[in-house]
Amino acid sequence: MSDRTKTPAPRTPAAKTPAAVTEPVSARIRARIQKAKRRFHANDNISAFIHEGELDALQAEVEAKLKGVLESLVIDTESDHNTHETAKRVAKMYLNEVFHGRYHAAPAVTEFPNVESLNELMIVGPITVRSACSHHLCPIMGRLWIGLMPNEHSNLIGLSKYSRLAEWVMSRPQIQEEAITQMAELLLDKVRPDGLAVVMEADHFCMHWRGVRDNETKMINSVMRGSFLKDQTLRREFLSLLNLKKG
Numbered sequence: 001m002s003d004r005t006k007t008p009a010p011r012t013p014a015a016k017t018p019a020a021v022t023e024p025v026s027a028r029i030r031a032r033i034q035k036a037k038r039r040f041h042a043n044d045n046i047s048a049f050i051h052e053g054e055l056d057a058l059q060a061e062v063e064a065k066l067k068g069v070l071e072s073l074v075i076d077t078e079s080d081h082n083t084h085e086t087a088k089r090v091a092k093m094y095l096n097e098v099f100h101g102r103y104h105a106a107p108a109v110t111e112f113p114n115v116e117s118l119n120e121l122m123i124v125g126p127i128t129v130r131s132a133c134s135h136h137l138c139p140i141m142g143r144l145w146i147g148l149m150p151n152e153h154s155n156l157i158g159l160s161k162y163s164r165l166a167e168w169v170m171s172r173p174q175i176q177e178e179a180i181t182q183m184a185e186l187l188l189d190k191v192r193p194d195g196l197a198v199v200m201e202a203d204h205f206c207m208h209w210r211g212v213r214d215n216e217t218k219m220i221n222s223v224m225r226g227s228f229l230k231d232q233t234l235r236r237e238f239l240s241l242l243n244l245k246k247g
Helices: 025-035 054-072 086-098 159-170 176-191 232-246
Strands: 122-133 139-149 195-204 218-226
Touching (some): 122 232, 139 176, 139 232, 176 218
């Protein structure tokens, strides 16, 4: 009996493996923060959770989403030379300038011991500050004054470092009342004075550009700690000197 050639059974087409979906870098950063049970509000610094190279990837992600926002606003970014790279420029501005204090680590600050045991009132300011309202992302532009009562255990920092620390704290989306509280807590930790006072005066462009469109109203608020809170004479001296500087 002759062998017969068997006809091979038809092959079932292999199921196609779906292409791997790349997780957005923002999701990876968010997952790290949540795993650490840390807060990531608009005015929080999250630089500790951003790995090397991820800031560039995050900027590219923000750029892509901003391009979608412009498209939803029916702005032709392809043929309009004025807006062709607007999404890229805005993404770079947010991550590296306007919200710099959110995505970058604190500036290095060298602290010196108070060798001469200075214990007289020190005032730094006005420091020009720029921030952004976390409600509408409109600019907050203003000035900041810092009062310090050092003691023999206090640290001293260079004059320019006050400006650098203020810029780092203020360059985040936030409200003014919380911003100067963060500034006060940072300085208390760095300098360890007997007393600390922070006063801020600012224009809020969420009032200038929209809503009531009032160009004159400013917000002035203060935070007092230690001897500035307990000693009315010291507080009055500080505030009176501020009036001279503002004039």
